[in-house]
Amino acid sequence: MTPNPILKVLSSIREHGVQGLLIGGQACVLYGAAEFSRDLDLVILLSPANLDRLHSLLSRLEGEVVAVPPFAPDYLERGHFVHFRCGRSDVVGVRVDVATRLRGVPPFPELWERRQTFALPDLGPVDVMGLSDLVASKKTQRDKDWVMLLEEAAARHPAAAHEWRGRRPLLASAMSGDRGELERGLVAEMERERDANRAYWAPLRRELAELRRERPNRG
DSSP states (O other), X not given: OOTHHHHHHHHHHHHTTOOEEEEHHHHHHHTTOOOOOSEEEEEEOOOHHHHHHHHHHHHHHTOEEOSSSOSOHHHHHTTOOEEEEXXXXXXXXXXXXXXXXXXXXXXXXXXXXXXXXXXXXXXXXXXXXXXXXXXXXXXXXOOTTHHHHHHHHHHHOHHHHHHHTTTSTHXXXXXXXXXXXXXXXXXXXXXXXXXXXXXXXXXXXXXXXXXXXXXXXXX
């Protein structure tokens, strides 16, 4: 975990009571992956009260929207990420990417029930997407930590892995330690997931392109 700016942003999230889960690279770090990122990715509860808390948080961090879409509930509800760049001196440059729904994983209330909470020194509890959901959310990424995450899930939760291997056959390879078979299976799975991902994002990308065309030039 990047020491100062990231921890300060996480501390501010907790202080403002934003109900959200850490996802992405920083979540992988907490699960033990060797990954570095200066970004924070969050999936949050889409409710007026929680969005008000997020507004207050971003004001405190001097966060500004980066590119498109704008920070509006309807874009979040359709599956867009909204991207912010922090401007406050002690967190300057940290990017916070926020979503309220993700392809391939359950709605937020179910993710919240399955969350993992880590106690970090000098910070306290940080709510993180559960490991199985984090693995599912990263299916389209050819990530060096992907194999590790699946092996880690099987090792930490052997009973659950045994129960789920019928629905998630690659868990059998992860449990047996056959990394070659696991990697081959993951490549095939990622290709299938990428096809589904392209179909999911196509209308959202068209909407973003239209927003960029409509946005006044800032030059």
